[in-house]
Amino acid sequence: MNPCFEVFSQGEEIITGQTVDSNAAWLSQQAVQQGFTVTRHTAVGDRLDDLVSLLREIVGRADCCVSTGGLGPTSDDLTAAAVAKAFDKPLGFDGAAFAQMQRFFASRNRPMPEANRKQALLPEGAERLDNAWGTAPGFALHQGRCWFAFLPGVPSEMKPMFLEHVLPGWHRRFQLKPSTLVSLRTVGIGESDIQQRLTGIAIPEPVQLGFRASLNEVQTKLLFPHGYGTSAREELTGQVAGLLGDAVFAIDRTGSENGDLACVVDALMTAQSKTLAVVETISQGLLAGLCVGSTWLLESRFEQSRSRLAASLGVVIDADNPMASAETMALAVRQQSGADFVLVQLYAGDRTLLQDRNLGVIVHTLLLTENGCRPVTHTVAGSGKRKQYQAATLALDFLRRHLQNRF
Amino acid sequence: MNPCFEVFSQGEEIITGQTVDSNAAWLSQQAVQQGFTVTRHTAVGDRLDDLVSLLREIVGRADCCVSTGGLGPTSDDLTAAAVAKAFDKPLGFDGAAFAQMQRFFASRNRPMPEANRKQALLPEGAERLDNAWGTAPGFALHQGRCWFAFLPGVPSEMKPMFLEHVLPGWHRRFQLKPSTLVSLRTVGIGESDIQQRLTGIAIPEPVQLGFRASLNEVQTKLLFPHGYGTSAREELTGQVAGLLGDAVFAIDRTGSENGDLACVVDALMTAQSKTLAVVETISQGLLAGLCVGSTWLLESRFEQSRSRLAASLGVVIDADNPMASAETMALAVRQQSGADFVLVQLYAGDRTLLQDRNLGVIVHTLLLTENGCRPVTHTVAGSGKRKQYQAATLALDFLRRHLQNRF
Structure with missing residues (x-):
């Protein structure tokens, strides 16, 4: 049985919908990969009674909980007070936390407002979690069966504090069985096409298959449980990659991520010491x-x-x-720019097609290289912005296929 | 007292962090504007017992709850079964729902899979909520003090179903006092600067002040409670706008939104029948x-x-x-392009500055118009992507100020 994990988010900006709670998703991904079962996310606003009842609920349900938000200097920031009340642990002044906050302000040549003093008050018995990325220290404590960690809500402070304090804390306190996530990242093939292709193989029962589609790519995700053999994992990954074919621009594994399509193309262009010049129409500057x-x-x-x-x-x-026009233009651009490669993008029809979300547009993309011209034709569809993104991504992916010799 | 509202999200993709729960934020914004107090968001995965306990918790706490997800055709989709178990309302076959699903598939010339039949099973006494945007009907029911509405998790089905069924349902069932949200949208001024400027006026107690910062703009939000006078609202809005000055590119009010900076510039350029040519450096295509x-x-x-x-x-x-260089270039571009306006963006120093997130870059932007040249200098900072966005946005905003005669 995996230990069970909950996320607790607090703040009026979350509960009123002004902020989408992306922290909860990020923390859950970390927890799943480390071998927790995530059972619940809960968000409440800045009301002391709501915070206290939620803390008392969680303590009876979860083995671990990470909370975000409510550590700031204002009167709305009630986390420490709620913990003190819920678990009967009076607040005490932490001199080391206060000294760190003083140094933070001194290094920025700013006076420390009196309101910040409250951030140095921690519940009795709590372990201080130093914050090298902002003013509010976090804290952790054990109550009943549950280990709680309280972090700031600002992602640029929360994430590094999680990695520095919470992740090592998990491994000291829990017998975790981390799983391995493999993401096959593709461009130019839709989620339903991918599902269709994958009907050809049996995914073994302990492996979880999932998909994630965004504007620029589709990720096919395989989550392998702890103890799943490396060779069996790589064999299945290879089978899936084979079925997805040239559309795969990168394969990420836990701890070894490649970045997006632009990062992959950047690495290839840099390694091959090539230069590029571009003529954009539908993508309108977005490719660059x-x-x-x-x-x-x-x-x-x-x-x-x-x-x-x-x-x-x-x-x-x-x-x-259009393809002959693109070639004429590409040759002229190469001559003027001296670039090794030239990408030219033209489309059929007039501009009114671009904004009509019910009409598709045929895009002619031509890549001029040292070996001559390579043309490709795609159809892009949807809103003007969607067509723009598709046209930019498909052209960049066409270059990626050339650089990887994958056609 | 406002009625109290909770959001209930379900699905493994939410709880494991594969999907960020933007539905919860969207529904909460709707609820706040219509006059609910949002007290809690909860997400659980696809486990029947977890769903049943959560439903039983909510029924004792909330006046209204909207749930998303769990209405699909697969065995993971357990909402109706959980409602049946939690509230002792056996599932029954809804012939009208089934007929609608058959028509949905027939209109797409696809056979209806047997698995979809389960989507026509609704808890006894539930009101069916027709889904014209997909296959899964939703449903609503009253249990205890709480009115529940269950919607699909896919936003493109959830949102129109909310507007068609839930919003009118709210107004039939609750004595709501909708508030009015005014958003002052600014570019070129940070959140702490805005807060500093606003210390000059007293925001009356019933008006809630909030901020939302994104890569491209900062929104200063004033939430006026129901019954707050229109003239008092507009007076306060005018005062705040006055303190924010030329940085305000648009003022949104509930039901009358202007779109982002690019939309505002588009409207101004179209209305004034002007054309533009651009030379980009740091923004690297993004402005276009x-x-x-x-x-x-x-x-x-x-x-x-x-x-x-x-x-x-x-x-x-x-x-x-750089400014003399920009002017020389702008004149050449105007001659070659025939554009009414030319924007030229240059920066001081070399390219290595752009990627170093610890170094700021000075951007020289020049706008050539029928009245001559107007130069401006900004400093952009942060990651390469952030500098790119700032440079594009500040140049576009500089054009906006010219078009609105606001300097």
Whole structure:
């Protein structure tokens, strides 16, 4: 039996819907991978009685609970007071916490407001969790069967504090059996297509299969329980990757993530010392935008009008033949930019197609490399923004396939 | 006293963190605006006993609960069974629900799988909530003091079903006192600056002040309770807007939202029949990308190297004087593109500054209009992606200020 884990989120901004509680999802992913069974998420606002009743409920149900929020300096931040009341542990002044807060403000040349003093009050017997990323220290304590850790709600403080204090604490206190998550990341193939392809193999019962679709990619997730053999895991991963074929741009394993498609392309372009120039139409700057930070993207241009684009490149194109037009443009761009590769994206029809969510648009993408031209045609659909994202992602993925010799 | 509202989310994908529960936030916003007090969000996985205990807890605590998820055709979808067990209301076959599902599949020329039959089983006494956006009907029922509505978890079905069935149900069943939310949307001013400026006025006690910061904007939110006078509301809104000054790009009121900065600029450019050409450096295509769908953005170019950019425009620039360089480039772009306005963005220093999250970068943005040049200098900071977003947003906002004559 895995130990059982709950997430406790607090704050009016969560409960009134001003903030989506992404902390709860992040903490749950960590807990599942480390071998907990997550049983419940609960969020309440800044009312002392609600906090106290929830703490008393959880203590009878869970082996571990991580709470976020309510550690700030204002009167709405009631976590320590609620813990003190719920578990009869009076608050005491923690001198070390106070000294750290003083140093935090001193290093920023700011006076410490008097209100912050309250953040140094911790329930009796609690272990202080130092916060090197902000002012509010966290704390942890054991009550009944449950080990509680209380962290700030700001993700940029919560996540590093979790990794520094809570994760090692879990491994000291629980006999955990971490599972391994393998994510096969794909572009250019939908979730239902993937499910269809996977009917070809039997996923063994202890392995959990899941999917996660976002604007830019679909992830096929295999969660392998603790003790599942490495060779059996890699064999199944290889089978699934084989069925998904060239659409797989990366395979992530717990602790070894590749980043998104732009990161994968960045690594390939850098390793192969190639440079790129881009002509965008539907993606309207987004392809270049996704490659932020790269040094290999020499230039990108977007033009509203195809004839003006041709004129600016000093070429004459055949409006009825988009791939021939793309090739003419790519050759001109290569000559002017000196880039190793040129990606040109054109589309059939006029601009009114782009915004109509009921109409698909045919996108002609051409990649010019040292070996000549490689054309591809896709259909993008949905809202204008969705078409833009699809066009940018499919062009970038076309480059990725060339760099990986996967066609 | 407002009636009290809870959100109940179910599904393994929520509890294991594969999906962030944005439904809970959306439903809570609706509830707050309609005059409920939201007291708790709870999520559990697909285990019958957990669902049954949670339903029995909520029935003793809340006046209303909306549940999402667990209505699908598979064996993991246990909502109706859990309601039947928790409240002792045996499941019965709903012929009308079944007929609707048959029509849904027939209209798509697909056979209805046998598994879907289970979706037509509803607890005794429940009111069916028709689903015109998918297969799973929802249902509603009164138990104890609490009115429950059960909706699918897919947002594209949940939201329209909420608006069609739950919202009118709320107004039939509860004496609601809807509040009015006013959001002042700003660019170029941080949350702590805003708080500092607002110390100048007293926000009356019944008005709730809140903030929401995202990558592209900060929203200052004023929630006015039911019955707060319109003229008093507009007076306070005007006072706050006055203190925030030119940074305000839009003021949203419940039911009258303006869209983001790109939408506001789109409306202004369209109304004034102007066209734009852009030269991007730090924003690397993102400025053009944010204007997707516009017809007034004639062209955008990104160049990795400033000297190559000058060469491609056929101009000679003074590398030590960025604003003079920007003006030279803007004049060349206007001549070549024929655009009414030209935005040129340059930055001081070399590319290595962009990726170092500890270093700020000074961005020189120049807007060329019919009245000459207008320069502005900003500092952008944080990760490479954050600098990119800030540079794109600040340039777009600079254009917005010109269009609104707000400098």
